[in-house]
Structure formats: structure tokens, C-alpha cells
Amino acid sequence: MMAELAASEVYAPRTIQLWRALLNWLAFFFQIFAQVLRGTPSFTQVLSYVGLHHGSLLSPPHAPPHFKPLPVVELSEFGEDPPSPPTHPPLASSVPIAGGGRALVASSLEKLTVVLDLDETLVCAYETSSLPAVIRARATEAGLKWFELECVSSDKEFEGKPKINYVTVFERPGLKDFLEQLSEFADLVLFTAGLEGYARPLVDRIDAENRFSHRLYRPSTISTEYREHVKDLSCLSKDLCRTVIVDNNPFSFLLQPMNGIPCVPFSAGQPHDEQLLEVILPLLKHLSLQKDVRPFLYERFHMPEWFQKHSIPAS
Structure with missing residues (x-):
């Protein structure tokens, strides 16, 4: 009995944390849904909501300086x-x-x-x-x-x-x-x-x-x-x-x-x-x-x- 009580004391805070995280995500998606109702956000705006930077995901990597002649099959x-x-x-x-x-x-x-x-x-x-x-x-x-x-x-x-x-x-x-x-x-x-x-x-x-x-x-x-x-x-x-x-x-x-x-x-x-x-x-x-x-x-x-x-x- 004492072991069960101890276990409940250990896991209860974790359960509460999980519920809080779930509620935060629900609130986040509700916020996006509300923005959609007011006006559809752009893809880059949605990315900014979840903390992703525009340049790191959407911009292609900078091509290094290069030169190559036209090969036979190109173009x-x-x-x-x-x-x-x-x-x-x-x-x-x-x-x-x-x-x-x-x-x-x-x-x-x-x-x-x-x-x-x-x-x-x-x-x-x-x-x-x-x-x-x-x-x-x-x-x-x-x-x-x-x-x-x-x-x-x-x-x-x-x-x-x-x-x-x-x-x-x-x-x-x-x-x-x-x-x-x-x-x-x-x-x-x-x-x-x-x-x-x-x-x-x-x-x-x-x-x-x-x-x-x-x-x-x-x-x-x-x-x-x-x-x-x-x-x-x-x-x-x-x-x-x-x-x-x-x-x-x-x-x-x-x-x-x-x-x-x-x-x-x-x-x-x-x-x-x-x-x-x-x-x-x-x-x-x-x-x-x-x-x-x-x-x-x-x-x-x-x-x-x-x-x-x-x-x-x-x-």
C-alpha cells in the first residue's frame, strides 16, 4: 500500500505536466485556427509560430563559387x-x-x-x-x-x-x-x-x-x-x-x-x-x-x- 502511494506521488506531477503540455498544444492549434478564420496566414508565418526560422528552412544553401563548361548533355x-x-x-x-x-x-x-x-x-x-x-x-x-x-x-x-x-x-x-x-x-x-x-x-x-x-x-x-x-x-x-x-x-x-x-x-x-x-x-x-x-x-x-x-x- 505504501509503495502504491509512493508511486502515485511520483507519477502524478508527470501526468499533470503531460496534461498541461497537451492543453498548450491545443491552445496553439486553436490560435492558428483563429488566425485562419481572420485571414489565411502564409506558410512562413506558420513556421514562425513553431519557432523555425525562415532562412534556415526555406532558403536554399548558398552555392559555393564554381565554374564548369557546358557539358554535352546540359540544357x-x-x-x-x-x-x-x-x-x-x-x-x-x-x-x-x-x-x-x-x-x-x-x-x-x-x-x-x-x-x-x-x-x-x-x-x-x-x-x-x-x-x-x-x-x-x-x-x-x-x-x-x-x-x-x-x-x-x-x-x-x-x-x-x-x-x-x-x-x-x-x-x-x-x-x-x-x-x-x-x-x-x-x-x-x-x-x-x-x-x-x-x-x-x-x-x-x-x-x-x-x-x-x-x-x-x-x-x-x-x-x-x-x-x-x-x-x-x-x-x-x-x-x-x-x-x-x-x-x-x-x-x-x-x-x-x-x-x-x-x-x-x-x-x-x-x-x-x-x-x-x-x-x-x-x-x-x-x-x-x-x-x-x-x-x-x-x-x-x-x-x-x-x-x-x-x-x-x-x-
Whole structure:
């Protein structure tokens, strides 16, 4: 009997505490119910009632500074016809493109300006005398297009005559179709850090249709305290909201990091590369519908943070 009394004395306070806790929860839910009757609270308000902080649960973790080129399979969800921007979509119309199908063009916006790098972005070139025959044979067997080119070197031979270099140029797969389809909805600009004596005959060969409205060579690049041969897009326009640059070297767009699209470098050992038609072209179609390409490209690549990670202040 004494043991039962002792037990009741021990457990009675705990029972009372449990009842009090239950009543507090009932009162809490009644309070929420009363707020619902007066006006439905937001999800964040309800979270604040139970002591959870808005930032800790709703805000995504801060992404670390990063940079990665566009892989082969990325952005394929845009498909043949890219979606309209999520807010304030411009009026769009469709135009026929090569090979059938139609591409969307924002009729209320001026044409997108696409600045394209040359070496390791559209082509790759090797000095013919030093190119192993096996590389050329494998590339040919895999269907990679290539040609040999004579170009004028900046070096001089005896008696002041310019030296002639012989190079073998491999075209990135899909190059011709890429330029043809891209020119339907964008103004094309070639911007290379290569010398004109080398680059001009090369571009003449890959752009026989003169789809590039401008060609810029090494003298058009500038040197900064961090890198040489930087491509300053302000030489094309003061308003760069509709200008993008595609380059395998992200330091090329150091001065305008939010206008840059870093791509995977191309070499003769990649005969099945699909970057131009399967990755870059769908992305550019999507950007052609944006009033300002920079917010989208910032969210996609976070290039200012990448430069800061490399001890280069963001422009």
C-alpha cells in the first residue's frame, strides 16, 4: 500500500505536466485556427509560430563559387523550341530554319548579338609538320572535317619576306549547321586573340557565306593587370543586355563576366563532340528571348564568383 502511494506521488506531477503540455498544444492549434478564420496566414508565418526560422528552412544553401563548361548533355531540356521567359515574355514569332522546323524570334526585341571565339571553340588548328599522321587518320575515319591552310606569320624570313605557315584545321562537328541556324535569329561576331594573318584565311574558309557581320583579331583585345588578350565587349555596344560571348577560355570575358558562356575546349581527339548543335545552340535560342541575358547567365554560371575565387575582383 505504501509503495502504491509512493508511486502515485511520483507519477502524478508527470501526468499533470503531460496534461498541461497537451492543453498548450491545443491552445496553439486553436490560435492558428483563429488566425485562419481572420485571414489565411502564409506558410512562413506558420513556421514562425513553431519557432523555425525562415532562412534556415526555406532558403536554399548558398552555392559555393564554381565554374564548369557546358557539358554535352546540359540544357537539352530546352528542346527545339526554347520556352518563353518566366516573366514579362516578349512577343515572339517563328521563322523557318534549315532542316525543317521553326525557331522562335522575339519580334519586340532587337537581334541577339553572339560573339564567337575561334580556336578550340569553333575549330582546332595544328602546325601541319608537327601533327601526327595517326591523329589525322583517326579524325578522318570518324568523319571529322579538316583542311590544310597557308597563313602568313608575323615572323619574317630572309630579305624581309613574310614567313608562310602551314596548318591543319579541324572543324568542330556541326559547325556549318550551327552558323547557319544561329544566323537566323542572331547577329554573329567573330572575336579571336589570333593574329589576322592566321585567322582571316581560316574564317574565310569556314564562313564562305559571310555570316559574321564583324571580325575582330588580336589588336582588338586589351591587356589587364590580370590577363592579356581580354575581349572587351564594350567595343561592340554600350548596352550589353543582348550580347553574349562564347569562348572556351573564361578569362576572355573577364571584363563582362555576366555576358559569357564558357564552353568545353575542342580538339581533334573529339570527333563525336556535340556542343555546338546539342548544347550551345539551344541555349542561345533561349537567350534570344530574354530582354536581358545577364541575369540568366549569372544564375547559370556564377562567373563573377569564379573570378573572385581566382583573386580577380568582379567587374
